[in-house]
Amino acid sequence: MTNISQNIKNLKDELPVDVTLVAVSKFHPVEALQEAYNEGQRIFGESRAQELVGKAKSLPKDIEWHFIGPLQTNKVKDIAPYISMIQSIDSEKLLKEVEKQAMRHERIIRVLLEIHIAREEAKHGFSADECKAILKNKNLDSMKHIQICGLMGMATNTDDMKQVEEEFHGLHNLFEELKDIEFKDHSSFTILSMGMSHDYREAVKEGTTMVRVGTNIFGEREY
Ligand SMILES: *Cc1c(COP(=O)(O)O)cnc(C)c1O
Numbered sequence: 001m002t003n004i005s006q007n008i009k010n011l012k013d014e015l016p017v018d019v020t021l022v023a024v025s026k027f028h029p030v031e032a033l034q035e036a037y038n039e040g041q042r043i044f045g046e047s048r049a050q051e052l053v054g055k056a057k058s059l060p061k062d063i064e065w066h067f068i069g070p071l072q073t074n075k076v077k078d079i080a081p082y083i084s085m086i087q088s089i090d091s092e093k094l095l096k097e098v099e100k101q102a103m104r105h106e107r108i109i110r111v112l113l114e115i116h117i118a119r120e121e122a123k124h125g126f127s128a129d130e131c132k133a134i135l136k137n138k139n140l141d142s143m144k145h146i147q148i149c150g151l152m153g154m155a156t157n158t159d160d161m162k163q164v165e166e167e168f169h170g171l172h173n174l175f176e177e178l179k180d181i182e183f184k185d186h187s188s189f190t191i192l193s194m195g196m197s198h199d200y201r202e203a204v205k206e207g208t209t210m211v212r213v214g215t216n217i218f219g220e221r222e223y
Contacts, residue, residue: 004032005039007217012040015211019204022066022193024214026051027221030058036217037063045087045212049075056082068152068212070124073097077104085110087152087193087212090124092134095146102145110149112193115174117167118156125153128174135182148183150191150209151175155199164199168206 011021024045025033033044037060046052047069056065064084071088079086080101089095089111102109113134116125126134131151134140140148153171155164175192183189195203195211203211214221 002035003219004035004217008036008039008041011213011216015200016204019208020191020210022068022210022212023217024068024196024212025055025218026069026214028218030055032218033059043084045214049078052079053082066212076101080105080107080109083109085112085149087112088114088124090114090126092137095134095143096139099143099146108145108147110147110188112150112152112191113148115151115153115171117153117171119163120156123154131174131178132182135178147188148186149188150193151178152193154196155194155202157198161199161202165202165206168194168199168203168208172207 022043022045023036023041026047043064045066045068067086076097114125155167179189193210194208197213197216200211
């Protein structure tokens, strides 16, 4: 067995059954993704539009492609036919563009709202208040081609795992609050995407439902 299939197998054995594994395959060649696919992996995460489109065209059609990186508005039209979920919605403008392009392709695109939980300024995402304001916006009801399925967040890149846990804990609280209030009539709001290679164990402890793991599956990325 190769490393990639062994890594997938180990992760699946370790993760609770109700935690979904997104294999973050950005910068890795299609052969690597095919190996993970052969091990049963069907959800892959990419962070560049062109790369995602190229891979989607050459790999099996039953793969679910998730976009996880910063997304420019003008790139949405490129990924719209292929994308299953956009996890990195960080502005209302982007949300509107996804609605527009999903409508053009007569499909529904699932999205997560990215929440800024890290102490690092450079990270993207809404504050809790901004997120609540968006959800109160009446325009949202008219967006029939997007489905808001939950929240995504990235913790601070630090070895202080106590801080990481606190950040995940805060995100989980926001998720539960929104689920009970804003989304009480929407059964689709079920995904809390948090945890990467170095902090997925902390995320599991804090109630994640979806982890995004790259390095621990495919090895280091070459930029
Ligand atoms: C690259 C990336 C990951 C995966 O990171 P690893 O440390 O390689 O597991 C997860 N989430 C997002 C948003 C990313 O950009």
